[in-house]
Amino acid sequence: MPRNTQHHLTPREELYGRIRRFQERLRAAGVDLALIIQNADLFYFSGTCQDAHLMIPAQGEPLMMVRKSYERALKESALDRVTQLKNLAAVRSGIEKYFKGSSRVGLEMDVLPANLFFRYKELLKPMEVVDVSEEIRKTRMIKSPYEIDRLKDSARLSTEMFSQVPSFLRVGMSEVELAGRIEQYMRERGHQGALRVRAFNQEAHMGHLMSGWTAACPSFFNGPTGGAGLNPSFPQSAGYKKIGRNEPIVVDYATVVNGYISDHTRIFSFGQVSDKLTLAHNISLEIKRFFMREAKPGSDGKDLYYSAYQMVQKAGLSEQYMGFGSGVNFVGHGTGLELDELPVIARNHHIILQPGMAFALEPKFVFPNEGAVGIEDTLVVTETGLEQLTGHDDSIQIL
Template sequence: MSLPSCVILNYTPKQELFNRIHKFQKLLIKNCINGALIVQKADLFYFSGTCQNAHLFIPDEGEPLLMVKKSFERAQAESSINNIIPVQSLEEIPKNIFSQFKRLDKIGIEMDVLPANIYIKYKSAFQPSELVDVSMLIREIRSIKSTYELDKLKKAANLNFAMFSKVSSILKEGIREIDLAAQLEAVYRVGGHQGAIRMRAFNQEVYYGHILSGWNSAYPSFFGGPTGGTGVSPAYPQSAGFKTINKNEPIKVDYVGVCDGYMVDQARIFCIGNLPEKLIKAHEIAIKIKNHIIKETRPGMNGKDLYNMAYNIAVDSGNKDYFMGYTEDKINFIAHGIGVELDELPLITQSTDVTLKPGMVFAVEPSFIFPNEGAVGVEDTMVLTATGFEQITYFDDPITYS
């Protein structure tokens, strides 16, 4: 069955996929691993170009094998892998692999995301091969973006600009957070946003992002970022809720734009009326931190240096107690990697040694959060080039008043 002529899907180019596969194969050889089984959707898409129900086996040398349960027809259309075969059950996976690849002492799998019961089945099915973790090898490759990927990120940034440009025309006193969210998400969907935001971390999830106002932008949540919000119920306790938006309070729009699976993370502050001087000054400090990081960061630096730059500016401003949260809800990072997942590597923290490399993409998000008053700050997605940071997302940094 072919697609209607009016439907255009953007498939990952074959050369792009095989460049990624070859990089991964070099790491497999370096680590004495004979091949790797890719199952998780983000990794499967990254290496095969499809998210169908499938297993991808990448040997340390030679052509990979894509085994598809459903939909085989779509996988053939979406992936440029040469060797694609249909399967009906999990039991067929090891049989197909062992029949085509003979030297399999060690097989890599994604242990950071694979459910324990599936791992146990694989461990039994692939005997006598040893199963080893290749999660960090995969994430290491994905942390460096290609020209193709950067183009997707820039298109996602254009979608974000379109969304942020609509905020002021929709925003009015008395509107509920959830109503503002619905109208802005409609802008996203019309522009081609996929809706879902993929995250790798266990039990972390986000829907488009966060729209939070006043006290709700400082309300504690399980979410791993600096802000969370109440959400609409304890069943999904984050993001926009039924709170009405009032005058003279910060309104934080922290949303994730997506183009063909690639994400950018961006946040800006809006306000109806005016904000207290304390919040205005803190927002200016957040902008100062972002600009200082852009100015000073170079390849080869340790990621901890970025966090220390930011923290020292927060200390000098007198706002360290509210930097990236308050009391036990503080977080200890200033930036996170982003790509086909929201929480990619590297994570820039106060304690993690990370060597910064050209091609790494970060969401840099200096924020200040004041209990019962709200959050201020900015967030932008940036790529590290040979000479420093280049900002991908764009919109005016200062608070937008209406």
């Protein structure tokens, strides 16, 4: 029977702890006040994503001005100062009234559309407008115990779903039929149905479900796999292809519960897959074991990436690693309220692991006309190493 997932309102002490950490970064950057608008950031700092402007000064109490719905924002947010916003001009008057002396105002320039940026820039003159997106992302990069608990909630649902996949599968069913069964199972148990991606034009489905050659079908999505999709307007994930025997079935789903995303991939097959696909999958498992053994606070993500890549080279699988032809240069991506948070474990990213970081490790191999293999698990950096949140047997599941 479907179970209800407990609904969480973000506690007041959690919100103010996040705000204090962000304020430290604002002071270090010489920014007087940040204006938060984007939904994921707004939810992170206020506990609501109603239509609002959240003003966070470098020192002092934040103020949230809500256009719609003010009544819901009052119920959902534990912030002390929440007022109604009648029009955009009131944003400037709010800054002038409550935060006198503000001269450098920070905006989320990595996500703010250009037309809105110019509008805010004109509205705030003669105040200087600066970018605080990096300060926001680095604040959000370190998860609190409360956030890790929410990631564990998400990971538990994902693990439950994977235990059910064999009962959903049958030879000859279409990919989209299997996707529908998986998604119904998760929606009934608390998956909110939509996930957030920060990067421009990186629309994301609940998951990528692919079988055989469709897992090697290239896509715009910034990941190792894409999938054929149902049509060119959304060219990723499940399509109409029928699932056959002796081909890898890739079930790659991002589960979102109470806003927090766990990312998780397992491979299934009706009968054995080819020896080269089995070898590649085993290399994925070796990379995961390497990370679980060697990744600790103080480790450099770039060094970890290259150590894993050396294992790939030794196996002669460089061409297939993380996508064929147009592969990606990362093996792990941060996750939380968005699917593409920091840290990134990548070729060109020096990132020192710290306790509280959460990321999805996804070593995968793509073979044209044959499919993809590999695993993905959501991990958290602890004081002593990595803790795996997602579960289920990570070998190729032969049905």
